[in-house]
Amino acid sequence: MNWQLEVLGTQVNASSFFPRVAIIGLGLIGSSIARGTIALGLAGEVVATDGSADVRQRAQELGLAHRITDTNAEAVQDADLVIACVPVGAYGAVAKDIASHLKSGAIVSDVGSVKAAVLKDMAAHLPDTIDFIPAHPVAGTEHSGPDAGFAELFVNRWCILTPSEAASPDGIERLKAFWQALGANVETMTAEHHDLVLAITSHLPHLIAYTIVGTAEELEGVTESEVLKFSAGGFRDFTRIAASDPTMWRDVFLNNKDAVLEMLGEFQEDLSKLTRAIRRGDGDALFEHFSRTRAIRRGILSIGQDAASPDFGRPHQGLPPKGEDDKP
Amino acid sequence: MNWQLEVLGTQVNASSFFPRVAIIGLGLIGSSIARGTIALGLAGEVVATDGSADVRQRAQELGLAHRITDTNAEAVQDADLVIACVPVGAYGAVAKDIASHLKSGAIVSDVGSVKAAVLKDMAAHLPDTIDFIPAHPVAGTEHSGPDAGFAELFVNRWCILTPSEAASPDGIERLKAFWQALGANVETMTAEHHDLVLAITSHLPHLIAYTIVGTAEELEGVTESEVLKFSAGGFRDFTRIAASDPTMWRDVFLNNKDAVLEMLGEFQEDLSKLTRAIRRGDGDALFEHFSRTRAIRRGILSIGQDAASPDFGRPHQGLPPKGEDDKP
Numbered sequence: 169m170n171w172q173l174e175v176l177g178t179q180v181n182a183s184s185f186f187p188r189v190a191i192i193g194l195g196l197i198g199s200s201i202a203r204g205t206i207a208l209g210l211a212g213e214v215v216a217t218d219g220s221a222d223v224r225q226r227a228q229e230l231g232l233a234h235r236i237t238d239t240n241a242e243a244v245q246d247a248d249l250v251i252a253c254v255p256v257g258a259y260g261a262v263a264k265d266i267a268s269h270l271k272s273g274a275i276v277s278d279v280g281s282v283k284a285a286v287l288k289d290m291a292a293h294l295p296d297t298i299d300f301i302p303a304h305p306v307a308g309t310e311h312s313g314p315d316a317g318f319a320e321l322f323v324n325r326w327c328i329l330t331p332s333e334a335a336s337p338d339g340i341e342r343l344k345a346f347w348q349a350l351g352a353n354v355e356t357m358t359a360e361h362h363d364l365v366l367a368i369t370s371h372l373p374h375l376i377a378y379t380i381v382g383t384a385e386e387l388e389g390v391t392e393s394e395v396l397k398f399s400a401g402g403f404r405d406f407t408r409i410a411a412s413d414p415t416m417w418r419d420v421f422l423n424n425k426d427a428v429l430e431m432l433g434e435f436q437e438d439l440s441k442l443t444r445a446i447r448r449g450d451g452d453a454l455f456e457h458f459s460r461t462r463a464i465r466r467g468i469l470s471i472g473q474d475a476a477s478p479d480f481g482r483p484h485q486g487l488p489p490k491g492e493d494d495k496p
Numbered sequence: 497m498n499w500q501l502e503v504l505g506t507q508v509n510a511s512s513f514f515p516r517v518a519i520i521g522l523g524l525i526g527s528s529i530a531r532g533t534i535a536l537g538l539a540g541e542v543v544a545t546d547g548s549a550d551v552r553q554r555a556q557e558l559g560l561a562h563r564i565t566d567t568n569a570e571a572v573q574d575a576d577l578v579i580a581c582v583p584v585g586a587y588g589a590v591a592k593d594i595a596s597h598l599k600s601g602a603i604v605s606d607v608g609s610v611k612a613a614v615l616k617d618m619a620a621h622l623p624d625t626i627d628f629i630p631a632h633p634v635a636g637t638e639h640s641g642p643d644a645g646f647a648e649l650f651v652n653r654w655c656i657l658t659p660s661e662a663a664s665p666d667g668i669e670r671l672k673a674f675w676q677a678l679g680a681n682v683e684t685m686t687a688e689h690h691d692l693v694l695a696i697t698s699h700l701p702h703l704i705a706y707t708i709v710g711t712a713e714e715l716e717g718v719t720e721s722e723v724l725k726f727s728a729g730g731f732r733d734f735t736r737i738a739a740s741d742p743t744m745w746r747d748v749f750l751n752n753k754d755a756v757l758e759m760l761g762e763f764q765e766d767l768s769k770l771t772r773a774i775r776r777g778d779g780d781a782l783f784e785h786f787s788r789t790r791a792i793r794r795g796i797l798s799i800g801q802d803a804a805s806p807d808f809g810r811p812h813q814g815l816p817p818k819g820e821d822d823k824p
Contacts, residue, residue, distance in 0.1 A: 365726055370726070
C-alpha cells in the first residue's frame with residue numbers, strides 16, 4: 169500500500185500519514201496532538217471530541233479539528249488512528265464506548281501516564297479486529313485544557329510505546345512514525361517497565377511537590393504571605409508541578425500504586441540517611457551527596473532535556489533606573 | 497551629613513550611596529552585588545577580594561571591582577560598607593580576620609542563608625565601633641562562581657535584614673536603601689524567625705530535591721539513561737536546585753539544623769497522609785489535596801515571584817519540517 173500523498177502542497181511521509189485521525193479528549197495533550205497533526209498535515213482529516221460540552225464549544229472556536237463531534241462513537245467512525253487523551257481512570261469507559269464503532273484495522277492508542285492499568289482497562293473492551301498500541305508522550309506543562317495545548321509540545325521529548333503482544337509490527341511502525349513526525353523521540357518497552365521508570369521520573373516528583381506545597385500552606389508560625397514572598401529560595405520550583413491537573417494526578421496515583429509506593433520507600437530511606445547526617449552534623453556525608461547530584465543535572469542538559477540557561481531561563485527584569493528613589 | 501553626590505554623571509540617592517564598598521567573596525551573590533553596585537553607581541569605589549587566587553584573577557579579568565585586593569584586611573580598609581559573601585560556615589573566620597581593620601562607624605553585613613548562626617559567629621569578633629546588620633537576599637540560580645553573577649539578580653526579589661539590637665536605625669535605613677537601589681524589596685525580622693521561614697521556603701525544598709535526585713541515581717531496575725531521557729515528566733525540575741553549590745548547602749544544613757528538622761517533621765507527617773491515601777485508594781483525599789496546592793502557585797504568580805508562562809517559560813524548539821523523514 170502506498171500512503172504517500174500530497175497534503176496542503178507538502179509531501180508527507182508514507183507511514184506517518186493517516187487519512188483520518190480521531191482524538192478523544194481535548195485537554196493539554198489532546199489539543200496539542202490535534203494542533204500538531206493539522207500544522208504538519210499528518211492526517212487527511214482530524215475529528216475530535218470531548219466529554220465536556222464547554223470544551224467541545226471552545227475547540228470549535230479554536231479550530232482544533234476539522235470536525236468536532238458530540239460523541240466518542242461519531243468521532244471514531246472510519247478513523248484510521250484513534251488516540252484517547254483522557255485521565256488515566258477514564259480509559260476503560262472510553263474503550264467500552266468506542267469498541268463497536270471502530271473500523272477494522274484501525275490503530276487505537278492513548279496518552280496515559282500509567283500503562284499497565286490503561287492497557288488492561290482498554291484491552292478488556294477493544295475488539296480483536298483493531299491494532300491496540302498504548303503510548304505515553306512524556307511532555308506537558310502545569311496548565312490544562314484546550315487553550316493550554318500547542319503544536320510544539322512534543323518536539324525533542326520522548327514518547328514511549330508499550331505495545332501488547334497482539335500489536336502488529338506495521339501498526340507499531342506507523343504509530344512510531346506519527347510521533348516522530350510530531351517531533352518526538354520514540355522508545356518501546358513493556359507496560360510494567362514503563363510504570364516503574366515513570367514512577368521515579370514523574371510520579372514521585374509530583375507526589376513530593378504536592379506534599380511540600382501542602383506542608384508550607386498549613387504551617388503554624390510562618391504566614392502564607394511569607395511563604396509566597398520568599399519562595400524564590402527554592403520553594404517556587406515545586407509549586408509549578410503542584411499546580412498540575414488534580415484529576416489527572418489522582419488517577420495516576422490510584423493506578424500506579426505499587427511502583428509509586430516502591431519508589432517512595434527508596435526515597436524515604438535516602439531521606440532518613442540525609443536527616444541523620446544533618447542531626448549528627450556530618451558535613452562530609454552531606455557534601456559528598458550534594459556533589460554527586462550535580463552530575464545528573466549535567467546529564468539532562470547534555471541530552472537536551474532541559475534549558476541550559478540558569479534558573480530554567482526564567483526572565484529577569486532590568487535594573488532599576490539610577491537614583492530612582494531620589495526623584496521629586 | 498549630605499551624601500548626595502554626582503557619580504558618573506548620575507545623581508544617586510543620599511542614603512543608598514557609600515563612598516567605599518568592600519565585598520568579601522566573589523561567588524554568584526558577591527559578584528552580582530559588585531556588578532549591580534558599579535552599574536548603578538552606588539559606591540564611589542568598590543573594593544573586592546576572595547579567598548581563592550583563581551577567583552581574584554578571574555574577577556580582575558571580568559572587571560568586577562575597581563580594586564581587587566589579596567587579603568580581607570586590605571579590602572575593608574576605610575570601607576563604609578562591608579558585605580561578606582561566603583558560605584555560612586565561613587563567616588566567623590571572616591569576621592575575626594577583618595575585626596581590627598574596620599573603620600569606625602562602618603556598616604558590616606553579610607548574605608548568609610542562615611541568620612542566627614551567622615549573627616552569633618560574626619558578633620563574637622566584631623568591635624562595638626561598627627554597625628553590624630546581617631542580611632539575606634533571597635535570590636540565586638543553580639550556578640556558582642564569579643562568572644555566574646549578574647547585576648539584575650536582586651530585582652524584585654526580597655532581601656531580609658535581621659539587625660541585632662545594637663544596630664543603629666540610621667545604618668539599617670542606609671543598608672535598606674542600598675538593597676532597594678539594587679532592585680530588591682526589603683523586610684526586617686528577627687534572625688530566629690528568618691531561619692524558620694527559610695527552612696520551609698528554601699532549605700527543605702533543597703533537601704528534598706537533593707534526596708530524590710540521589711534516589712533516582714541509585715535505583716536498581718531503572719537505568720540512569722532512562723532517568724535522564726524521561727526527566728521531562730517532572731524530575732528535571734528537581735535537578736536544577738540539586739545542582740546548587742555543595743559547600744554552601746552543607747553549611748546551611750549544619751547551621752540551621754533545628755528549623756530544618758522541624759520542617760522535615762511536618763513534611764513527613766503530610767507525606768504519610770498522602771501515602772496512606774494512595775495505599776487505601778482514597779481518591780477523594782488525593783483530589784482534595786491536589787486542588788488545594790494550586791492556590792499557592794496562583795499566589796506566587798500574583799505577586800510576581802515566578803514566571804507566569806507555562807513550564808517556567810522554558811524555550812520550545814519549533815516544529816520539525818513537514819515530511820522530514822521522507823527526504824532522500
